Amino acid sequence: MRRRSGLWSLLALFVIAGLIAAACTGAPGTTTQPSGAAGDIDPNGEVTTNAGSEPDTIDPQKESFVNEVAQTMMVFEALMAFDPKTLKPVPGAAKEAPKLSSDGLTYTYTLRDGLKYSDGSPVTAKDFQFGFTRTCDPAVAGEYAFTAYIIVGCEAWNTMDPKKATKAELDAAKAKLGMKVNGDKEISFTLTEKAPYFNSIAALWVGVPSRESDVTKGGDKWTEPATFIGNGPFKLTEWKHNEKMVYERNDNYRTKTQLKKWTKVMINESAVAFAAYRNNELDAVGIGAEQLRTVEGDADLKAQTIDVGGSCTIYVGFNNAKAPFDDQKVRMAFAKSFDRLAYINDVAKIGKAATEGGFIPPGMPGYDKDDTAQKFDPAAAKQLLAQSKYANTDTLKNLKFTYAASAANKTRIEWLQQQWQTNLGVTVAPDPVDATTYTSLVKKPETTPLMFRLGWCADYPDQQDWLTTVFHSSSTVTHVGYKSATFDAAVRKADADPNPESRDKTYQDASRQLSNDAAAAWWYYSATKYLRKPWFKGITDTVMDFEYGIFNLTAIGVTKKK
Amino acid sequence: MLKYTIRRLLLLIPTMFFVAVIVFFLAHAAPGSPFDAKSVGDKQLPTATIERLENLYGVNKPVPEQFMLYLGNVARFDFGNSFRSGRAVSEIIGEEFPVSAQLGVQALLLALALSLPLGMVSALRQNTAVDYGSLFFATVGTTIPSFVIAIFAIYFFGVTFHLLPFVGWSTPLHWVLPTVILSLGPMAFLTRITRASMLEAIRQDYVRTARAKGLREQVVIVAHVMKNALIPIATIVGPATAGLITGSIIIEGIFSVPGMGREFLRSILGRDYPLIMGVFLLYAFLISIANLSVDLVYGLLDPRIKVSK
Numbered sequence: 001m002r003r004r005s006g007l008w009s010l011l012a013l014f015v016i017a018g019l020i021a022a023a024c025t026g027a028p029g030t031t032t033q034p035s036g037a038a039g040d041i042d043p044n045g046e047v048t049t050n051a052g053s054e055p056d057t058i059d060p061q062k063e064s065f066v067n068e069v070a071q072t073m074m075v076f077e078a079l080m081a082f083d084p085k086t087l088k089p090v091p092g093a094a095k096e097a098p099k100l101s102s103d104g105l106t107y108t109y110t111l112r113d114g115l116k117y118s119d120g121s122p123v124t125a126k127d128f129q130f131g132f133t134r135t136c137d138p139a140v141a142g143e144y145a146f147t148a149y150i151i152v153g154c155e156a157w158n159t160m161d162p163k164k165a166t167k168a169e170l171d172a173a174k175a176k177l178g179m180k181v182n183g184d185k186e187i188s189f190t191l192t193e194k195a196p197y198f199n200s201i202a203a204l205w206v207g208v209p210s211r212e213s214d215v216t217k218g219g220d221k222w223t224e225p226a227t228f229i230g231n232g233p234f235k236l237t238e239w240k241h242n243e244k245m246v247y248e249r250n251d252n253y254r255t256k257t258q259l260k261k262w263t264k265v266m267i268n269e270s271a272v273a274f275a276a277y278r279n280n281e282l283d284a285v286g287i288g289a290e291q292l293r294t295v296e297g298d299a300d301l302k303a304q305t306i307d308v309g310g311s312c313t314i315y316v317g318f319n320n321a322k323a324p325f326d327d328q329k330v331r332m333a334f335a336k337s338f339d340r341l342a343y344i345n346d347v348a349k350i351g352k353a354a355t356e357g358g359f360i361p362p363g364m365p366g367y368d369k370d371d372t373a374q375k376f377d378p379a380a381a382k383q384l385l386a387q388s389k390y391a392n393t394d395t396l397k398n399l400k401f402t403y404a405a406s407a408a409n410k411t412r413i414e415w416l417q418q419q420w421q422t423n424l425g426v427t428v429a430p431d432p433v434d435a436t437t438y439t440s441l442v443k444k445p446e447t448t449p450l451m452f453r454l455g456w457c458a459d460y461p462d463q464q465d466w467l468t469t470v471f472h473s474s475s476t477v478t479h480v481g482y483k484s485a486t487f488d489a490a491v492r493k494a495d496a497d498p499n500p501e502s503r504d505k506t507y508q509d510a511s512r513q514l515s516n517d518a519a520a521a522w523w524y525y526s527a528t529k530y531l532r533k534p535w536f537k538g539i540t541d542t543v544m545d546f547e548y549g550i551f552n553l554t555a556i557g558v559t560k561k562k
Numbered sequence: 563m564l565k566y567t568i569r570r571l572l573l574l575i576p577t578m579f580f581v582a583v584i585v586f587f588l589a590h591a592a593p594g595s596p597f598d599a600k601s602v603g604d605k606q607l608p609t610a611t612i613e614r615l616e617n618l619y620g621v622n623k624p625v626p627e628q629f630m631l632y633l634g635n636v637a638r639f640d641f642g643n644s645f646r647s648g649r650a651v652s653e654i655i656g657e658e659f660p661v662s663a664q665l666g667v668q669a670l671l672l673a674l675a676l677s678l679p680l681g682m683v684s685a686l687r688q689n690t691a692v693d694y695g696s697l698f699f700a701t702v703g704t705t706i707p708s709f710v711i712a713i714f715a716i717y718f719f720g721v722t723f724h725l726l727p728f729v730g731w732s733t734p735l736h737w738v739l740p741t742v743i744l745s746l747g748p749m750a751f752l753t754r755i756t757r758a759s760m761l762e763a764i765r766q767d768y769v770r771t772a773r774a775k776g777l778r779e780q781v782v783i784v785a786h787v788m789k790n791a792l793i794p795i796a797t798i799v800g801p802a803t804a805g806l807i808t809g810s811i812i813i814e815g816i817f818s819v820p821g822m823g824r825e826f827l828r829s830i831l832g833r834d835y836p837l838i839m840g841v842f843l844l845y846a847f848l849i850s851i852a853n854l855s856v857d858l859v860y861g862l863l864d865p866r867i868k869v870s871k
Contacts, residue, residue, distance in 0.1 A: 141614070143615070145611070159614065163618070243820040268824070439598040476608040476609045
C-alpha cells in the first residue's frame, strides 16, 4: 500500500518539479529576441545552418547534387568562379581570364601567385590537372564527368569500361587528354570544338584541385577531414556522419573569411529545423509551404524572410513521339489551358509561375521575359484542340499522367487534372508510381510515359546547359523526345559563337521555337524562401546558390548576437 | 539446455540464408537501380551516365549472379560498400547501430521500469481510480502517434521553455526527449499486457490454493502471481527489444539522431542493395537471438515448458 502510494506521489512530484522548472526557465527563454542593432562584424563569428540530410559523397569528382557541392565548394576553389551579381564566370584561382588560341580551341589559365592549400603547401597547375583528369577517369565514375566531355579525349576515356579494357588501353586513352601543364602556374585545355561556355565549366566543382597525395593516402575515405585538404576559404575540421559537419576559417586562403566557424547540422524534419531556428540554434533555415502561415503571422519572422529565385524550371512533359502528343496543336492546347498563376497562389505558395518566359528561368543568362507563347488562354486552347488531327477521337480520352508518388505530387497532378477538365474538357488519369520507378521510366524513350512532370536545374549559368543539353535531339537527358533539325542547328551554332550578342540572339530564337513547338509546357520556376537571423550578414543571394552566399563566402560575417 | 541452445544457434544459418534470399530478390524486384534513385527529384542524371554507373557496379547483371557474388563476399565477412556513399556497409552500421542500440535500451528500460509496476498495481487494485488512471494512460499512449507527442514535446520542452535540446545526440541531455518519447509506446502496451496477465494469473487455481494454504499475501503475489504473469510479457519483450535497438525511423528522424532506424527507409528508397542487405540481416539476426532468449527464459519462468527435447 505504502509503496504504491509512494510511487504515485513520486510521479506527481516529478510532474510538478518539471512544471516548476519549466516555469522558472520559461521567462528568459521567451524573450531571446535579438537586438538586431547594426554592430561591427565579430572577427570570431560562428554560424550554424541546416544541411538537411547527410551528403552521399563530397568527392568533387564524383558528386552531382546540391547538398554535396555545397560542402565541396566551402573547401575548394576552382580556376574560375561566378560573379555573385551577374553569374558570369570571373577568375577564381586563376589570375585572370584565360588566353585563347587563335583557333579558339585552346584555353590557357595562369594561376594566381602564392596560392596555398589549407595545410600551407603550394597549389600548382599539376593539382588542377589531377582534378580534371580524375573527372574524366572511368574508374572514378563521376556522375558529372559529362561536363568535361568538351575537353579532347575526355569522353573517349570516360566511356571506356574500366573492367574490360586493358591497362595499356586505358593509359593510352588517358594520354590523349587535351590538357597540358607548363611549369607550376600554367594549365591549358584543348577543346573538341569552340565552346565559349568553357569558362563556366572551369568554375565547377569537377575541376577543383583534389590533391593526388590526399586521394592516394585516404583511398575511399579521402573525403574525411584528415585528407580533405582544399584551397578554398574554409577547411573541414569535423564530420560526424548523419549529425554535423564543421568548417573553420582557412588561414592560408588569400582572403580571410570573417567567419571563424560554420557548423552544418543535419536535421531532416522541416518542422524541427524551424523550431531550432526559433530557438536560435540555427542562424538560417529554409521554409516550406507548411510553415508559411506561421511566418506570415509573426512580424519578426516575416522581417527575416528572404526570397530567392531558383535554378530550376519545372515542366509538364509530353511524349512527343506518341499520339496524341505527336501533334503540336494538342501539346499547345494542353500548355495553354492551365492557370500557372493560380497554381502558385493556391497550391504551391512558393515558386514563380512561368507566365512570362520560356524554358530558362529568371535570373539566369538567357531568360526571355517576352516569350509568352504558352500564355494561359482556354479559348485559344479549345480552338487548337478542335483543329488538331485527334479532335473528337478516343485518343484524347483518359490520358495517363505518370508521376512519382508523394503527397505533394498528388496535389499537383490532381490540380492539373482539374484544370484540363475545366478548361479543355479532357480527362487525364493520374498514374502514381514510386519515385525510383518513375526515374527509370522517364530515362528511356521506349518507356517514357505519355505525360509526366519533370524539371531541369542549371549545372552552370549558360544557355548551352539549358537548350543544347536538354532539348538537342542527341541529348541523353531529353525525356520528351523532341526532335527538330532547325532547333538543333540553331543551338549548335550558338554554342560555338564567340560573339556574346549574336550568341544570345541565336539562343533566344531557338528558345522561342521550343516554346512555340510546345515541346513541353513550362509550369513554374523554382524559388526558395528562407529565414535569416538579423546578425547573419554579408550574403549575396543568387539563383544558383547551393549554399547561403556560396559565391562570396569571405563577405559573410555575423555581428555580435547580443 | 546447452544442446538445445547450440542446435538453435546452428539453425540460425539456414534462417539467415533464407532471409538473405528473400530480401535480396525482393529488393532487386523493385524497379529502378541505385543510380536511378540518386536521380530522384526535379533534376535527373543523364541516362548515359546512369547506364555507365550501373555497368561499372555490376547492378545490370542477372540477379541470381549478383546474389552468388554477394554470398561469396558475405562468406568472407565483406558486406560490400553502399552505392550511395561508397562507404563500407559494416562501417556505416558499426557507427549507427550503437547509437540506435543505446537509445533502444534506454527506452526499453524506462518502459519496463514504469510499465511493470503500473500494470501490477492496476491489476491488484482493479476497478479503482488507480486502475482507470493507468488504463487511460495506456490507451492514450497507444493511440496518439509518437510523432505527434514528439512535436508537442519539442515545442514545450525545447522551444517554449528551453529545457531540453532536441537536435542530435551529442550529450546526455540530448538523450532525454528521444528516449522518453520512444518508450511511451512500449510502456503503454506493456502496462496493458502486465495488467491483463496479472489478472489472469490471480484467478488461477494455484493462487487460490496458495492462499488456502495460508501463505502471506506478499508471497502469493510475488512468487505465484507475478512469476506466472511474466510469461506473456517475456514473449512481447523479446521481439520488442530487437525492434527498439535497431532504431525507430520516426523518432530518429524527428530528433536528428544519427542511428540506424533512418537507414531502413533510406536504403530501400535508394535501392542501396548492399545497405538493405546489411540492415535486414542484422535485424533478422537480432530477432532470432531475441526469440531464442525468450524461449530460454520460458524454461526459467515455468519448468513445465521444457526446452530440451
